[in-house]
Amino acid sequence: MDRDEDQLARPVKAAVVGAGWAGIAAAVALADAGHDVTVFEMAPQPGGRARSVAGTPDYDNGQHILIGAYRDSLALMRRLGVDPERVLKRLPLAMPYPGEPGLRLPPGPPLIAFTRGVLAHRGWPLSARLGLLIAAGGWLVSGFRCDAKLTVAQLCAGLPAAVLRDLVEPLCVAALNTPAAQASAQVFLRVLKDALFSGPGSADLLLPRRPLSELLAKPAAAWLGDRLRLGRRVQLIEPGWRVDGEAFDAVVLACSSVEAARLTASIATAWSASAQGLGFEPIITVYLHSPGSALPEAMLALRDGPDAPAQFVFDHGQLGGPPGRYAFVVSGAAPWVARGGCDEAVLAQAIRELRWATPPVIDRMLTEKRATFACTPALVRPSARIAPGLWAAGDYVDGPYPATLEGAVRAGMAAAQGAGADAAG
Structure with missing residues (x-):
């Protein structure tokens, strides 16, 4: 083996900051390439914005949809031992x-x-x-x-x-x-x-019929084992690379753009400013409960308007969840967040537009204020490569896709490949 081949084969000690779908994808790709991986996650559970709610695992932190074109996301699920056909309902x-x-x-x-x-x-x-x-x-x-x-x-x-x-x-x-x-x-x-x-x-629409954490987060936590450090918010990254004083050959920032901007403020000021400059759009999910009711299909579109916030409703009883639970999704929800919420408006919309066996009641409302970046024309998004050995992974980095699970997974894979090559080169 010559020197170049020896360098490429050398295992890299890599840190992944964030255990959402991008961070999981990066960690798995690095580990599969033979590298030594440590994942830091500030929350008490992995999954990022696509996870079950801590303490109430049968509720998800918002309703997510995958589609048949999400080939890398589906492949990652299979790599972690999850059968997409079992946990997702495929519909034309x-x-x-x-x-x-x-x-x-x-x-x-x-x-x-x-x-x-x-x-x-x-x-x-x-x-x-x-x-x-x-x-x-x-x-x-x-x-x-x-x-x-x-x-x-x-x-x-x-x-x-x-x-x-x-x-x-x-x-x-x-x-x-x-x-x-x-x-x-x-x-x-x-x-x-x-x-x-x-x-x-x-x-094809791929609708989760298991709690979101069972799609990727929990299997990833089991697969990573003690390589995953939960409840660890990284405070400082120093050139070299050191993460809170611990030495690594490469670092992948798979946290939110806000966290990534904070961590790079003193070491990559231009990149940090680009990440800090992104705008955001919120999503509100309102869960209603109506025992004995059922929608004609697992998912219906709704016509939104000034007094009708939701664009889609999902019947969880048809998706393997509790019968009588319905998730109403309000995307692009900034006006409703400014008004303080929309649970009562969604309830009124549901009563007007749908037939119920029993009067629906509000179960809970979940608001993700920074659900996605605002996908506006000619938007300049932060690059994936921040510096040699320091990469960003997330649905917000420069690329052709909006803020989707597939975009996050692809960004994680690309950052893992780049970080590994930088460190080994």
């Missing part, structure tokens, strides 16, 4: 509304399935269906690229009102957690490309 993409079938994609090759699904949508006039297909054809021809300064609303300004109301706006706020009038059209098109046109099953 559908956007049903109360009393309306909505858009539904049939099985088959993506282009054909999308065309068939749109043409079969009898809730839209033929002119609206053809208008969407013409627009989608234009996006396909352009390679799903557009001017980086465009908003989703500007990109789709020529689409019929029914298509904007029933598909574009709810899909945009669900995927980017940013209203269409402020959301990046470039990122939205990338989501459409991967979800609708990247292969059979890529657009």
Whole structure:
């Protein structure tokens, strides 16, 4: 073995700061490459923003959805011994509304399935269906690229009102957690490309039917063992690299952008300022309880408005959870956070729009004020590489995706590869 090969084969002592999905992905990738990994997590449990609520594990810290295109997330689950088919309910993409079938994609090759699904949508006039297909054809021809300064609303300004109301706006706020009038059209098109046109099953909805922590966090904790240090908020990172005085060859910052900015303020000021400059969008999840009730489907879309906060509702009784529990999701929830919450408004919306066997009551409301970064046009996101041997991993780092689980996992894998190569090189 020559010197270069010996350097590449040398095990690296790596620290991963944060045990959300990005940190778990980075830790597993580093360990699989033969490196010595230590994971620091400030919370008492791993999982980041995609986990069960501490103390009440049958509640999740918000409702999450995966899709069939999340191949790296699904592969990571399998690597940790989790069978996605057992813990996720796979459904063809559908956007049903109360009393309306909505858009539904049939099985088959993506282009054909999308065309068939749109043409079969009898809730839209033929002119609206053809208008969407013409627009989608234009996006396909352009390679799903557009001017980086465009908003989703500007990109789709020529689409019929029914298509904007029933598909574009709810899909945009669900995927980017940013209203269409402020959301990046470039990122939205990338989501459409991967979800609708990247292969059979890529657009399928994968709805958790087990508590979120069982999807990744708990299996990762068992797999990492004593390499995972919970309840440890890192206070200081010094060049070299030292984490609270402990020496490492490489460090992956897989914590939030706010924490990463704090930790790099004195060692990478420009990068820290970039991370600190990100804006955020909140998500509110309101859990209602109605014994004996059931929705017609596991997930329904809702039309939001000034007095109707939620865009989607999930029937946990159809997803392996407690019967009679419903999760109402309010994405892009900044106006409602400013008003102090929306539990009573969601309850009123539910009573107006859905049929109940027993009157629903508010179970609890969970607010994630920094659920995602605000995915706005021409946004300059922090780079993954901060300095040689120091990398950032998270759904906010520079890349083509919005703040999604898949984006976090891919960022973690990329940071692990980069940190390992830096330290061994």
